[in-house]
Amino acid sequence: MTRNPSTVADQPAAVFAHRHLLGIEGLTPPEIVALLDLAEEAVDVSRQVEKKKSVLRGRTQINLFFEASTRTQSSFELAGKRLGADVMNMSVGSSSVKKGETLIDTAMTLNAMNPDILVVRHHAAGAVHLLAQKVGCSVINAGDGAHEHPTQALLDALTIRRHKGSFNELIVAICGDILHSRVARSNILLLNALGARVRCIGPSTLLPKALDRLGVEIFTDMKAGLADADIVMMLRLQRERMDGSFVPSVREYFHFFGLDQEKLDYAKPDALVMHPGPMNRGVEIDSAVADGAQSLIREQVEMGVAVRMAVLEALASHLPNQPSFA
């Protein structure tokens, strides 16, 4: 039973012609829009009683996670299963990496099992690019160090587009630990590409020096940075930053940079709040705001599954299977 490739997802194949998704960098605006359009269809699939397509039937997807992650790994797992793929999870805790095997040996071993798609998260920036050069299958970057997390940026964009319609002249304020955040980096690249105006707000210790080269406005004061913002995108503060070297104390951080209703009121009245999760309630965001009427945080999770379905489908639709030893 072979499928006619020309009938599978014609539209994305026409526009999105990459073998891997390693970052937002390198994607054109039409490619990004094609993925968002495809994701809209996936939203409908996941809301049906029978939430199932068969475009990945017989395909093998391996989720290779060197860092734990509830929502990203789950989201990819459900996305693959809803498209009919055989999905296998490989997390570092239960793997031979403990026995001293290198990243590349692990990847090459999995690659030899003829997967179609490897979804990889790794703590080192650039590790996923390196891996993609070695394997014969498609690779999706599910987060590499402080470098990129492209599917997070795509799901954020999808969520924004569903509420604001267009990105043109939209003011998006990204707040918190910009320095260590792959989420910030991928979002800046994507939002710039689609015409939004991006601001970064945070303590100077958490703002990278190279930020101005990315074409964003920089603020160290929430009041100024949030003024007239359409979207307020909060970042997770990693616990290891709260030891005094980057942030004096959790209490002081929340006072200056934690999002509560008072600070949110500086933004536009119809401003919407986002957070990639998992949240530190009372650290970077107040519970009342996180659960409030302006919050899109739960919807982001739903869009996460949809965007990952779209990326999987787009990659699979024009990747002929390459036997490893042909």
Place this chain on the structure above:
Amino acid sequence: MTRNPSTVADQPAAVFAHRHLLGIEGLTPPEIVALLDLAEEAVDVSRQVEKKKSVLRGRTQINLFFEASTRTQSSFELAGKRLGADVMNMSVGSSSVKKGETLIDTAMTLNAMNPDILVVRHHAAGAVHLLAQKVGCSVINAGDGAHEHPTQALLDALTIRRHKGSFNELIVAICGDILHSRVARSNILLLNALGARVRCIGPSTLLPKALDRLGVEIFTDMKAGLADADIVMMLRLQRERMDGSFVPSVREYFHFFGLDQEKLDYAKPDALVMHPGPMNRGVEIDSAVADGAQSLIREQVEMGVAVRMAVLEALASHLPNQPSFA
């Protein structure tokens, strides 16, 4: 390919009309019997070469286990897969709960991924009820603290019914750590509802004071409690109870309350022995009895898969999928 809901499992839909299964408390005898009848069909499915139905095709089942459990989680996983669901396991060890996310945030995040059914085990009594109020999908309690474990009681009932036919006037002796046991609690509620006479036997330190209000007879002596019993249901003694505060020593506990053939002979000649597992051989039960001709312990495990299939099917058959953000 859409299914006509009216053709799916008409009978349980007619009798079992709950969105969640949180406990035996609140179920009527006809509802319990409907689940047992449906489980009988599931026993047949699991004994076929092709042990597969498609009633959950395209549905998403997430097993969210905050406590490890071989048999309960495996049983739910196989049950879902045999009904055609996409099943995803989420255990606390590999999840964001480690990052400090709350129970409710974890549940809401998973809920946003449009699951149909969440199977939840948690160490705190009441946690699963709380969670069920927050999410849009069906929730199955797979054990919450010392509160309830409804599918265990249902599988025990199914096992008993297959051997004894009816519950009427059946004498069931539940023995051991009643105080901390959700298994005991759910079984007492179910067996009472179906007309059995329940006895509880254990050291006074492990018998809750509120027990008499549940309509059971209480014994601190195995000989008296087992007299004329039809069913002897042993409970697992948790290791943390063996430190002297509840039980003087393992040796003394076994002497007084461990089930060996000598004690079992006080029960009816055709009495049957049950245990929810995993067993502490030589602590609450002697190996000769556990593996003997009167033991139903392995059959309980088989019935576990069948009962979980029945519960999944009953819940899915009349739960229209509610989009989280419709």
Place this chain on the structure above:
Amino acid sequence: MTRNPSTVADQPAAVFAHRHLLGIEGLTPPEIVALLDLAEEAVDVSRQVEKKKSVLRGRTQINLFFEASTRTQSSFELAGKRLGADVMNMSVGSSSVKKGETLIDTAMTLNAMNPDILVVRHHAAGAVHLLAQKVGCSVINAGDGAHEHPTQALLDALTIRRHKGSFNELIVAICGDILHSRVARSNILLLNALGARVRCIGPSTLLPKALDRLGVEIFTDMKAGLADADIVMMLRLQRERMDGSFVPSVREYFHFFGLDQEKLDYAKPDALVMHPGPMNRGVEIDSAVADGAQSLIREQVEMGVAVRMAVLEALASHLPNQPSFA
């Protein structure tokens, strides 16, 4: 929807008539060849775009791993899924074994869930045989202590046959820690059965005394042992052997027994290099050789999936499902 058993995999059913695969010991040469032939078909399946057969549709496969293993468990998981089975992983870390349950109780519990096939890895030699006597389903030994690892030997044989055509008079040198290696043991049995000439090379501390009874030639010098070899099969040196009792130091081990190009040049010019993985680069094998033109190491991994598909299919094709409590 029932399948006609007589139409399923007629050929292996005719030749391979075992309920379990516990070791290479006890298999006849025609049985081994039948499995290799079936594996060749599986190679083709895994190289298709839609890498899927339905011979195990509705069957339940449980992978019960008491020792962690990336490649073996993954390989069995993908093999089962590509054949349409419902596959469940059970690793010891997240199971009731922690609660003190015995190996046999764990196996009997899983058996009661009506699996068709249990794939078992255990640290104790003989554990898998013991378990196979207790359960009603098929059991595949995925490695038991230093005893056997039959699917590894089969995948090695398949890899060799694809390159050398025949085993007759082929000189295969197995090098390293023969003493503790189930891989060596299974390979010696299989290669002897198919007519190859097997040599074992290693320090005398790592050569078992019983080796000569297995009909192999023994060498403690790589130069002598590799002379005219067609296949050089390196073994993994376990870290716990490197503490001085078996091996003086990693550096000295590599000097005498690590495979580099200089030592490899003692073998035939068209000699091929194998390693079961995961490799200790710089300990038992040099990176240049591991990644070089003579290396079959990646292909072994691909053949691993194919061989496991063949074994699963062969066992399933003539095992009528036996209800545990019929």
